[in-house]
Amino acid sequence: MKMTFGVFLHEQFATLPKPASYGISLEGKTVIITGANVGLGFEAAKHLARMSPGRLILACRDPKKAQIAVQDIKTATGCNSVEAWQLDISSNESVKAFADRFAKEGGGKVDILIENAGVNVPKMERTPDAWEKNIGTNHIGTAHFAFRMLPFLLQAPQPRLVILASDVHYFTYKPELMNRPDLLHSLNADKPTNKFEGFANIQRYDISKTMNVLFGHILSQHVPSSSPLTVSTVNPGFCVSALLRDQGFMLQIFNRLVGRSTEVGSRTLVHAAVAPNVQGKTGVYLSSCAVTEPSDFVISKQGQETEEKLWAETVDILGKVDPEVPRIISTYLSH
Ligand SMILES: NC(=O)c1ccc[n+]([C@@H]2O[C@H](COP(=O)([O-])OP(=O)(O)OC[C@H]3O[C@@H](n4cnc5c(N)ncnc54)[C@H](OP(=O)(O)O)[C@@H]3O)[C@@H](O)[C@H]2O)c1
Structure with a gap:
């Protein structure tokens, strides 16, 4: 599908179902949301807290901000099963430490994992593992955390993995950017000139969100068909949050x-x-609470090839820094 300005505006003002209308209880269920101290993750955590989860874990990089969010959610919803856990999704060590802690403290099932943490960084900045920040946080860290939490998700009767994507993926209008031989390293190695630095990084954000769509889809294809895991990628729409804090004035006004x-x-x-x-609609892209066709690039032959390449590169990169990743893939996923 192509995104036009008219479709975009129409979606922006669409009426979305209120979570209470599902009449769902999350009693006995474990829910984890990354980047839940503010913005979309925080508001989603509040909605889910009202559904009485057995355990609601806010996985946040700043423990102080996370504790404030826990208190705010408790006060707003009366839910006392909210906890804050430290997670910097852009750091291999932090992702490993979170998963190891989860296992050590009893492990068990995770019913819902919402991978919401993300950045939109206009200048060249690096993660603790020296990846360009948009790619390292939004794709590599998100993929790493998904792999590490997979064994816990697969213990739940009807688990869901939700990955935050974006409708900006429709604007990855230069497929040749995606089709480079060593995609992840080449995006990391690019040294934009001053003139194009902002432009290049805006593209990296858009590309990282395209990667979320591709990765969510291909991960769902590797989950054995006998598994009840539902993987989806989600466009929350263009929202007024802190995400654009480092972006230009005009974009903020818009x-x-x-x-x-x-x-x-x-x-x-x-x-x-x-x-x-x-439930059961795995590998789909959701927008305005409905299954929606992703971009023409994503569903093209070239897009499918990029998806395979992204999977191979991601697995290779993560396998070199975390031996648990190949073990989890060979134990739980089909090839
Ligand atoms: N807002 C939009 O218009 C929009 C549109 C499409 C998609 N999205 C996606 O929606 C998600 C949430 O965005 P938002 O609008 O709610 O943005 P936001 O208000 O900036 O919130 C982002 C959250 O992610 C956290 N985070 C960032 N880097 C992290 C890291 N390395 N480890 C752990 N947590 C990290 C932030 O923590 P700190 O508070 O510590 O920074 C914050 O809690 C993102 O994935 C974004 O790409 C947003």
């Missing part, structure tokens, strides 16, 4: 004019995580 509130945008995360009509 954001204020047409942006959804984070409460409205967060309904899309909750829909993907609990709505009965999503």
Whole structure:
């Protein structure tokens, strides 16, 4: 599908179902949301807290901000099963430490994992593992955490993995950027000139969100068909949050004019995580709480080839820094 400005605006002002309308109880269920101290993750956590989860873990990089969010959610919802756990998704060591801690403290099932943490960085910045920040956080870290939490998800009777994507993936208008031989390393190695630095990094954000769509789809293809795991990628819409904090004035004004509130945008995360009509629809891209065709590039032959290449590169890169990743893939996924 192509995204036109008209379709984009129409979606921005669409009425989205309120989470309470699903009449869902999360009693006895374990829910983890990354980047839940603010923005879409925080609002989604509030909605889910109202569904009485057995355990709601806010996986956040800053423990102080996370504790404040826990208190705010408890006060707003009366839910006392909210916890804050430290996670910097852009750090291999932090992802490993989170998963190891989860296993050490009893492990058990994870019913819902919402991979929401993300950045939109206009200048060249690096993660602790020296990846360009948009790619390292939004794709590599997200993929790493998905792999490490897979054994726990697969213990739940009807687990869901939700990965935050974006409708900006429709604007990855230069497929040749995606089709480079060593995609992840080449994006990392690029040294844009001053003139194009901002431009190149905006593209890296868009590319990272395209990677979320591709990765969510191909991961779902590697999950054995006998497994009840539902993987989806979600577009929350253009929302007024802290995500654009480092972006230019004009984009921020446009954001204020047409942006959804984070409460409205967060309904899309909750829909993907609990709505009965999503169960079993694995590998789909959701927008405005409905299964939607992703971009023409994603569904093209070239897009499918990029998806395979992205999978191979990601598995190779993560396998070199975390031996648990290949073990989990060979134990739980089909080839
Ligand atoms: N807002 C939009 O218009 C929009 C549109 C499409 C998709 N999305 C996607 O939605 C997701 C949430 O965005 P948002 O709008 O809610 O942005 P936000 O308000 O900036 O929130 C992002 C969250 O991610 C956390 N985070 C960033 N880097 C992290 C890391 N390395 N480890 C752990 N947590 C990290 C942030 O923590 P700190 O508070 O510590 O920075 C924050 O909690 C992102 O994946 C974004 O790409 C947003």
